[in-house]
Amino acid sequence: MKHFLSLxxxxxxxxxxxxxxxxxxxxxxxxxxxxxxxxxxxLAMIFEKSxxxxxxxxxxxxxxxxxxxxxLSSRDxxxxxxxxxxxxxxxxxxxxxxxxxxxxxHSRLEEFAAYSSAPVINGxxxxxxxxxxxxDYMTMQELGYDDRAxxxxxxxxxxxxxxxxxxxxxxxxxxxxATPEGYEIAPKWVELAKGFAQKSGAKLYFxxxxxxxxxxxxxxxxxxxxxxxxxxxxEKRIKDFAGFGVNSELLSFADSKAIALHCLPAHRGxxxxxxxxxxxxxxxxxxxxxxxxxxxxVMLWLERHNRS
Ligand code: CP
Ligand code: NVA
Numbered sequence: 001m002k003h004f005l006s007l008x009x010x011x012x013x014x015x016x017x018x019x020x021x022x023x024x025x026x027x028x029x030x031x032x033x034x035x036x037x038x039x040x041x042x043l044a045m046i047f048e049k050s051x052x053x054x055x056x057x058x059x060x061x062x063x064x065x066x067x068x069x070x071x072l073s074s075r076d077x078x079x080x081x082x083x084x085x086x087x088x089x090x091x092x093x094x095x096x097x098x099x100x101x102x103x104x105x106h107s108r109l110e111e112f113a114a115y116s117s118a119p120v121i122n123g124x125x126x127x128x129x130x131x132x133x134x135x136d137y138m139t140m141q142e143l144g145y146d147d148r149a150x151x152x153x154x155x156x157x158x159x160x161x162x163x164x165x166x167x168x169x170x171x172x173x174x175x176x177x178a179t180p181e182g183y184e185i186a187p188k189w190v191e192l193a194k195g196f197a198q199k200s201g202a203k204l205y206f207x208x209x210x211x212x213x214x215x216x217x218x219x220x221x222x223x224x225x226x227x228x229x230x231x232x233x234x235e236k237r238i239k240d241f242a243g244f245g246v247n248s249e250l251l252s253f254a255d256s257k258a259i260a261l262h263c264l265p266a267h268r269g270x271x272x273x274x275x276x277x278x279x280x281x282x283x284x285x286x287x288x289x290x291x292x293x294x295x296x297x298v299m300l301w302l303e304r305h306n307r308s
Contacts, residue, residue, distance in 0.1 A: 001113075001116070001117070001118075001119060001306060002119060002302060002305045002306055003113045003116075003119050003120040003121070003302075004119070004120070004121045004122060004130060004131075004298050004302060005106075005109055005110065005113060005120065005121075005122045005125075005128070005130070006106075006122065006127070006128045006130055006163075006166060007128070007130045007133060007163060007166035007167055007170055008128075008166045008170075008192060008196070010170065011170070012170050012171055012172070012200060014301075015134070015137075015170060015171070017301055018134065018294075018297040018298050018300075018301040019134065019137065019138055019141065019294065019297055020297070021296070021297035021300045021301055022134070022138055022290075022293045022294045022295075022296060022297025022298075023138070023141075023293070023297075024297075025064075025065075025293055025296045025297060025300070026290075026293035029064065029293070034064065034066075035064070035065060035296075035300075036064075036065060036066030037065060037066065037300055037303070038062070038065040038066050038067045038097075038299065038300070038303055039065075039066030039067075040066065040067075041066070041067045041068075041097035041098065041303070042067055042068045042069070042070065042095070042096045042097050042098070043058065043062040043067050043068070043069045043070070043096065043097070043098045043099070043100060043299070044070050044072060044092050044095070044096035044098070044099045044100070045058055045059065045069060045070065045071050045072060045099075045100045045101075045123070046072045046074065046077070046079065046088075046092075046099065046100070046101045046102070046103070047071070047072065047073050047074065047102045047123070048074040048079075048080075048101075048102060048103045048104060048108075049102050049103070049104070049124065049228045049229070050228065051102055051123070051124075052264075052265070053264060053288055053291050054100075054102060054123045054124060054131065054291070055071065057291035057292040057295055058100050058121075058123065058131075058295055059071060060292060061292045061293075061295050061296045061299070062098075062299065064292075064296065065296055065299060065300070067097070067098075067299075070096070085108050085111045085112050085115075086111055086112070086114070086115040088112070089111070089112040089113075089114075089115035089116040089120075090115050090116075090117075092116075092118075093115075093116040093117040093118035094117060096118055097118055097303075098118055098119050098120075098121065098299060098302065098303070099112070099116060099118055099119070099120045099121070100120075100121040100122075100123045101120060101121070101122065101123055101125075102123035102124045102125075103124075103125055104125070104126050104229055105125065105126055105127075106122075106125040106126060106127035106128060108125070109122055109125050119302040119303075119306050121295075121298060121299070121302070124159060125159065126159060126227075126229065127159055127162055127189075128159055128162055128163050128166070129159045129160050129163050129263070130163055130166070131291065131294070131295050131298065132160060132163065132263045132291070133160075133163040133164060133166070133167045134294035134295070134297070134298060135287055135288075135290035135291040135293075135294040135295075136164075136167070136221070136261060136263070136287055136290075137167055137171065137294075138290045138293065138294045139261065139283065139286050139287045139290050140219065142286065142290075143259065143283065143286075145173075145218060145219060146173075147171055147172045147173045148173070148174075149173045149174070149218050149219060150173070150174045150176070150216060150217045150218050150219070150255075151164065151168065151173060151174065151175050151176070151217060151218070151219040151220075151221060152175075152176045152177075152178070152210075152213040152214045152217035152219070152220045152221070152254070153175065153176070153177045153178070153179075153213065153221050153222070154178050154210045154213060154214065154220060154221075154222050154244055154246055154250070154271075155178075155179065155222045155223055155224075155225060155241070155244055155246075155271050156179065156183050156223060156224070156225055156227070156237075156241070157177070157179045157183050157184045157185035157186070158183075158223060158227050159227065160221075160223040160263050161177060161179070161185055161223070162185060162186075162189050164177075164221060165177070165185060165189055165190070165193045165204065166189075166192075166193060166196070168193070168197075168202045168204065169192075169193035169194070169195075169196035169197045169200060169202045169204060170196055170200060170202075171200060171202070172197075172200035172201045172202045173202060173203075174202065174203040174204075174205075175202065175203070175204055175205070176205040176206075176207060176212070176213040176214075176217065177204075177205070177206050177207065177213060178206075178207040178208065178209060178210040178212065178213035178214075178244070179206075179208075179244075180208075180240050180241055180243075180244055181208065181240075182240065183240065183241075184206070185206075190204075190206070210243065210244055210246075210250055211250065211253050214250055214251070214253045214254045215253050215254070216253075216254065216255055217254045217255060217258055218254070218255045218257070218258055218259070219258065219259055219260075219261055220246055220250075220251060220254055220258055220259070220260050220261070221260070221261040221262070221263075222246045222260070222261075222262055222271045222272055223262065223263055223271065224265070224266070224267055224270070224271055225237045225238065225241045225244070225267070225270055225271055226238075238270065241270070241271070244271070245269075245270060245271055245272065245273060246260060246271060246272045246273070246276055247272075247273045247275070247276060248273065248275055248276055248279075251276060259280055259283040260272065260276055260277070260279075260280040260283065260284065261280075261283060261284060261287050262277070262280075262284050262287070263287070264284065264287075264288055266284075
């Protein structure tokens with residue numbers, strides 16, 4: 001059973017196949033041709049955390065493919081009252097053809113997948129957000145960036161940063177990460193990515209000073225300083241991340257045509273200024289829209305590769 005839990009589990013060629021499906025369904029949709037290849041199938045979507053983009057893009061994307069999506073908030077299902085993940089997996093996967101989960105510990109997702117008879121898609125865990133990064137890469141492709149791109153990450157070494165590291169190390173582009181002290185990417189992911197980079201030729205650099213990361217970069221990406229589940233640390237994080245906001249002064253060190261990306265939701269005045277955000281609204285909202293198309297590519301790929 002092929003799941004979609006992290007980009008680390010996929011070869012570059014497989015990720016490119018998913019993206020190529022994504023580009024096809026996007027252009028079909030824009031030209032009014034529906035791709036209902038998954039008609040009659042169902043997608044169960046379990047959310048243990050809030051969401052706007054992931055919920056809407058999976059729900060609408062699945063429906064566009066002909067599927068029936070079912071939104072399941074952990075507040076409303078027995079999972080939220082302590083029913084084990086492994087039991088939930090064995091029940092839901094007997095009924096749904098595919099399952100998307102947004103959860104806390106990545107191990108919860110892995111446990112679900114281990115007991116699931118249907119493919120499982122990560123809709124964000126504490127460690128990874130691969131569906132987001134498929135949309136980010138699709139956006140880079142559309143805006144003309146290739147594997148010679150230089151991407152800077154400024155901010156927290158969080159789930160989205162981990163996923164950028166996996167993406168860069170698989171695809172082979174240069175990624176420069178600047179994080180404050182104490183918020184670095186976990187060494188186990190750095191080591192893993194360095195291993196992938198040996199094969200792909202990716203260049204991975206880790207800095208303390210955001211200017212070092214941004215110098216000459218074509219893409220500057222960031223995300224919130226306080227992720228879901230870390231709300232109690234918010235005040236401390238705002239202090240610890242001082243100097244890590246993406247503002248126009250920092251961007252002046254990047255390539256003159258550089259774009260900013262943000263997975264959203266954004267906290268203006270913290271990780272990004274309103275000025276930079278609005279100046280980059282075209283790329284940021286293209287990135288958000290591409291969640292819809294990229295995830296349709298992932299679902300189509302999973303269905304094809306799990307067909308018995
Ligand atoms: N970027 C993203 O996953 O957004 P949501 O939390 O709104 O789903
Ligand atoms: N790092 C953020 C991403 C939100 C899409 C979080 O986990 O809350």
